Amino acid sequence: MERNYHQGNGMNIDSATIEKNVTCMVEKNRLSHHDSQKKFEIRCPRGTRDYGPHDMALREHVLNVVTECFKRHGAVTIDTPVFELRDILMGKYGEEGGKLVPFARYLAMNKTVMYLKRYHIGKVYRRDNPSRGRFREFYQCDFDIAGTYDPMIPEAELLRIINEILIALDIGSFEVKVNHRLLLDGMFAVCGVPKKDFKTVCSSIDKLDKLPWEDVRNELCVEKHIQCGVVSRLETYIQHNSSLTNLDLLKWFEDDESASKNSDIQRAISEMRQLLDYCELFGVLPTVVIEPSLARGLDYYTGAIFEVTLTDSSKKIQKENGDVSEIQGLNIGSVAGGGRYDNLVSMFLPKHKVPCVGISIGIERLFTIMKEKAKMEFVRSKNTQVLVASAQKKLVKERMKICRMLWDSNIKAEMILKANPKMLDQMQYCEEHKIPLAIIVGERELEEGILKLRDVPSRTEQDIPREHLVEELNRRLKVLE
Amino acid sequence: MERNYHQGNGMNIDSATIEKNVTCMVEKNRLSHHDSQKKFEIRCPRGTRDYGPHDMALREHVLNVVTECFKRHGAVTIDTPVFELRDILMGKYGEEGGKLVPFARYLAMNKTVMYLKRYHIGKVYRRDNPSRGRFREFYQCDFDIAGTYDPMIPEAELLRIINEILIALDIGSFEVKVNHRLLLDGMFAVCGVPKKDFKTVCSSIDKLDKLPWEDVRNELCVEKHIQCGVVSRLETYIQHNSSLTNLDLLKWFEDDESASKNSDIQRAISEMRQLLDYCELFGVLPTVVIEPSLARGLDYYTGAIFEVTLTDSSKKIQKENGDVSEIQGLNIGSVAGGGRYDNLVSMFLPKHKVPCVGISIGIERLFTIMKEKAKMEFVRSKNTQVLVASAQKKLVKERMKICRMLWDSNIKAEMILKANPKMLDQMQYCEEHKIPLAIIVGERELEEGILKLRDVPSRTEQDIPREHLVEELNRRLKVLE
Numbered sequence: 001m002e003r004n005y006h007q008g009n010g011m012n013i014d015s016a017t018i019e020k021n022v023t024c025m026v027e028k029n030r031l032s033h034h035d036s037q038k039k040f041e042i043r044c045p046r047g048t049r050d051y052g053p054h055d056m057a058l059r060e061h062v063l064n065v066v067t068e069c070f071k072r073h074g075a076v077t078i079d080t081p082v083f084e085l086r087d088i089l090m091g092k093y094g095e096e097g098g099k100l101v102p103f104a105r106y107l108a109m110n111k112t113v114m115y116l117k118r119y120h121i122g123k124v125y126r127r128d129n130p131s132r133g134r135f136r137e138f139y140q141c142d143f144d145i146a147g148t149y150d151p152m153i154p155e156a157e158l159l160r161i162i163n164e165i166l167i168a169l170d171i172g173s174f175e176v177k178v179n180h181r182l183l184l185d186g187m188f189a190v191c192g193v194p195k196k197d198f199k200t201v202c203s204s205i206d207k208l209d210k211l212p213w214e215d216v217r218n219e220l221c222v223e224k225h226i227q228c229g230v231v232s233r234l235e236t237y238i239q240h241n242s243s244l245t246n247l248d249l250l251k252w253f254e255d256d257e258s259a260s261k262n263s264d265i266q267r268a269i270s271e272m273r274q275l276l277d278y279c280e281l282f283g284v285l286p287t288v289v290i291e292p293s294l295a296r297g298l299d300y301y302t303g304a305i306f307e308v309t310l311t312d313s314s315k316k317i318q319k320e321n322g323d324v325s326e327i328q329g330l331n332i333g334s335v336a337g338g339g340r341y342d343n344l345v346s347m348f349l350p351k352h353k354v355p356c357v358g359i360s361i362g363i364e365r366l367f368t369i370m371k372e373k374a375k376m377e378f379v380r381s382k383n384t385q386v387l388v389a390s391a392q393k394k395l396v397k398e399r400m401k402i403c404r405m406l407w408d409s410n411i412k413a414e415m416i417l418k419a420n421p422k423m424l425d426q427m428q429y430c431e432e433h434k435i436p437l438a439i440i441v442g443e444r445e446l447e448e449g450i451l452k453l454r455d456v457p458s459r460t461e462q463d464i465p466r467e468h469l470v471e472e473l474n475r476r477l478k479v480l481e
Numbered sequence: 482m483e484r485n486y487h488q489g490n491g492m493n494i495d496s497a498t499i500e501k502n503v504t505c506m507v508e509k510n511r512l513s514h515h516d517s518q519k520k521f522e523i524r525c526p527r528g529t530r531d532y533g534p535h536d537m538a539l540r541e542h543v544l545n546v547v548t549e550c551f552k553r554h555g556a557v558t559i560d561t562p563v564f565e566l567r568d569i570l571m572g573k574y575g576e577e578g579g580k581l582v583p584f585a586r587y588l589a590m591n592k593t594v595m596y597l598k599r600y601h602i603g604k605v606y607r608r609d610n611p612s613r614g615r616f617r618e619f620y621q622c623d624f625d626i627a628g629t630y631d632p633m634i635p636e637a638e639l640l641r642i643i644n645e646i647l648i649a650l651d652i653g654s655f656e657v658k659v660n661h662r663l664l665l666d667g668m669f670a671v672c673g674v675p676k677k678d679f680k681t682v683c684s685s686i687d688k689l690d691k692l693p694w695e696d697v698r699n700e701l702c703v704e705k706h707i708q709c710g711v712v713s714r715l716e717t718y719i720q721h722n723s724s725l726t727n728l729d730l731l732k733w734f735e736d737d738e739s740a741s742k743n744s745d746i747q748r749a750i751s752e753m754r755q756l757l758d759y760c761e762l763f764g765v766l767p768t769v770v771i772e773p774s775l776a777r778g779l780d781y782y783t784g785a786i787f788e789v790t791l792t793d794s795s796k797k798i799q800k801e802n803g804d805v806s807e808i809q810g811l812n813i814g815s816v817a818g819g820g821r822y823d824n825l826v827s828m829f830l831p832k833h834k835v836p837c838v839g840i841s842i843g844i845e846r847l848f849t850i851m852k853e854k855a856k857m858e859f860v861r862s863k864n865t866q867v868l869v870a871s872a873q874k875k876l877v878k879e880r881m882k883i884c885r886m887l888w889d890s891n892i893k894a895e896m897i898l899k900a901n902p903k904m905l906d907q908m909q910y911c912e913e914h915k916i917p918l919a920i921i922v923g924e925r926e927l928e929e930g931i932l933k934l935r936d937v938p939s940r941t942e943q944d945i946p947r948e949h950l951v952e953e954l955n956r957r958l959k960v961l962e
Binding site: 042043044045048049050051052053055056057059060071072073074075076077078079080081082083084085105106108109110116118122123125137145147149150153154156157160164277278281282283348349381382383384396397400401403404407408410411412413414417418419420433 | 523524525526529530531532533534536537538540541552553554555556557558559560561562563564565566586587589590591597599603604606618626628630631634635637638641645758759762763764829830862863864865877878881882884885888889891892893894895898899900901
């Protein structure tokens with residue numbers, strides 16, 4: 001998981017690399033196969049893994065929270081192929097268009113679609129060398145708003161959405177860093193950074209959340225040969241942020257003599273002020289922090305730029321490569337990022353202008369964090385509500401009849417698929433899978449036209465007339481919800 | 482979509498083939514690129530396509546029905562990588578292990594998992610030449626029950642599940658053809674089919690749902706060099722099915738002198754009788770048809786074999802390649818298939834025995850059929866319940882406040898993301914997307930502390946005190962459900 005979600009080009013299968021790696025692994029297995037005819041390794045291809053029932057239940061929970069939020073905001077979903085033609089992917093757009101390419105290609109191919117609020121969640125593949133502990137198969141989650149709208153209204157809704165999701169996941173405190181491409185452009189112009197160096201300077205100052213200014217200055221002056229005077233001027237614009245409130249920061253730029261004359265900076269300040277206004281109306285202002293050093297290194301951003309980071313210091317997070325890293329204060333790594341990219345569609349189709357703003361959610365990182373959090377609790381992998389059990393032998397058909405009745409009534413029910421399961425095994429099955437209720441049928445119950453309803457946690461039982469069973473179950477299940 | 486869902490080896494990416502094809506396409510594009518610097522084709526790679534909001538809403542509906550059913554039966558989901566090591570896939574198991582391989586590999590790698598009722602739905606990729614109009618990227622849906630259970634109980638639950646799904650989709654009438662591997666083995670033994678010819682004879686007689694006996698006989702005798710006496714004997718066992726009921730058919734085998742002495746046939750008949758019994762208890766007997774010619778060509782089946790076909794003659798179906806084919810009576814193509822495969826796990830891990838039975842649902846075919854069906858109706862691609870609109874200019878912040886209130890109350894709400902949208906545009910947006918309710922804020926409403934609630938279809942409006950808005954919306958939305 002990279003911090004630049006809109007940068008990774010994970011969305012395309014690079015089939016050549018996969019093939020090469022798979023071939024290597026096959027070779028290796030064939031060799032050991034030779035050594036001893038019987039021995040050969042059963043495992044997943046390198047860089048991939050299985051997800052068992054508990055992992056999947058957790059993933060499903062996270063994905064449900066995310067998609068419910070998207071739908072609450074009127075988003076639709078579209079699906080694009082996992083691979084794109086190499087021309088489209090790499091031709092003149094560079095690798096970093098990455099994840100946005102399929103959506104921009106879709107809009108260029110569907111010219112009548114001038115407005116679209118959509119999300120896309122799916123597995124993607126990346127060409128990385130998997131040996132670094134990164135996965136080659138992983139989920140990606142993008143939300144984008146395409147269309148000609150008024151400044152900062154779609155941006156504010158994006159920030160509202162990421163707030164809703166992180167709050168619903170109960171994942172701890174977080175902050176949304178916001179910057180504006182025109183603030184970067186304006187600052188660079190005022191400081192004298194040459195246009196050709198935009199990207200490389202961005203990528204250096206973007207490291208300020210991890211490195212002290214001295215290291216960044218060193219990188220700029222020594223490694224990247226940016227004039228030291230330029231770098232010193234940059235410092236004054238970038239290094240004052242920590243102590244100022246958002247509004248004071250914007251005011252600082254307005255009060256600065258050079259900055260206030262730059263039209264890019266003027267527009268950026270005005271738009272960000274508007275964004276703060278809208279965020280207050282949407283109830284998400286407390287999470288927003290304006291951060292002039294946020295750059296994300298992506299030169300296709302044309303307006304607002306976002307990055308969302310968890311700020312809760314009380315958690316340990318297991319990294320994807322298996323290491324456990326303690327979260328200390330800020331910068332445990334971003335969980336979402338994005339921005340406005342108004343020109344990407346017209347790169348595919350000149351003169352076709354569809355402005356877009358989007359956010360990419362680091363869903364694999366959310367899975368990891370939620371898994372760490374879930375270790376404290378029991379996660380149910382199945383949602384069975386009732387086990388239909390029998391007290392004596394030869395009652396398989398009676399259990400089947402009851403199951404049918406429950407399935408017909410849309411109750412999640414199971415029976416052990418054996419002719420004569422032991423009572424103890426059936427009750428253990430309930431406890432193992434946290435199935436809250438059991439129906440027990442026995443010879444006495446059959447004679448009397450009743451069924452025994454057992455509350456599994458309390459082990460209390462009650463006789464229920466057969467014809468009232470569904471009704472009573474629904475009543476109990478409603479209480480349990 | 483093949484009729485043999487458990488046969489296709491679509492689950493593995495054959496990266497070499499994809500690479501070759503992509504390279505071809507890239508070459509072609511580069512050439513046309515050369516001709517005219519500006520012109521280059523924007524499209525999906527061959528064999529893939531985009532799915533827009535309406536397609537996706539339909540797919541989501543189908544997948545919801547399917548997963549809800551699986552969960553109602555206590556199934557969990559696991560996820561395995563989309564590609565497997567070539568040794569595992571092709572080594573000694575042959576290509577046709579195909580879709581079952583990842584599940585069997587999972588069970589072999591997780592030796593403590595001796596019981597598992599699971600489903601897996603995901604995109605898979607196939608190596609086919611895409612020019613035949615088949616897709617290289619498509620969904621696959623599998624449900625399997627692993628574990629040592631008593632005969633035919635898991636099989637009966639499988640048939641119940643496929644019944645529940647097809648009924649919930651309201652897809653028309655269908656039948657579940659059932660056969661038994663031991664009935665095939667026994668018939669072949671009685672008729673004198675050599676063991677080595679099992680697979681090839683199976684694949685011929687499996688065509689009897691499409692071809693007359695004469696063609697199949699010809700294929701067996703002439704093309705496959707099976708002795709004509711053997712083929713004639715086969716005919717007597719296979720060609721009497723159409724007129725007999727299930728029970729009469731089983732009785733026919735019991736009354737046949739040669740068949741009744743064969744122990745495989747005895748066991749198959751006894752198990753199928755038990756399956757019919759259980760199917761009656763589960764309420765699915767009317768859909769079950771025993772079909773001794775059903776073979777599905779898969780020699781890893783060890784017990785029951787299933788195939789589910791739609792029998793509704795009143796529908797036209799658009800095939801995946803774009804052709805429209807009229808459904809005439811039976812055999813419009815199968816929508817699910819499967820069977821028992823008790824030995825696949827021990828092929829990976831000798832001595833580790835995990836019996837399995839599973840069914841693979843032709844989910845892409847269900848999508849196609851449901852899409853055809855949906856053409857008669859309007860399919861909503863977004864579920865927005867309320868549009869927050871304004872009657873005059875300069876009310877964007879008021880609309881935002883109301884949206885926030887609705888999102889906070891978990892109501893699916895949208896506003897047009899413009900500062901001053903026209904009233905007419907806002908109402909058209911409701912009608913276009915079938916949004917049932919609109920809230921209209923205007924200067925008068927602000928003064929009076931009310932909001933106007935508009936019922937979009939009837940165009941009736943009502944003033945609601947602001948503090949009662951959420952309550953009133955929830956009341957109206959409940960009625961609309």
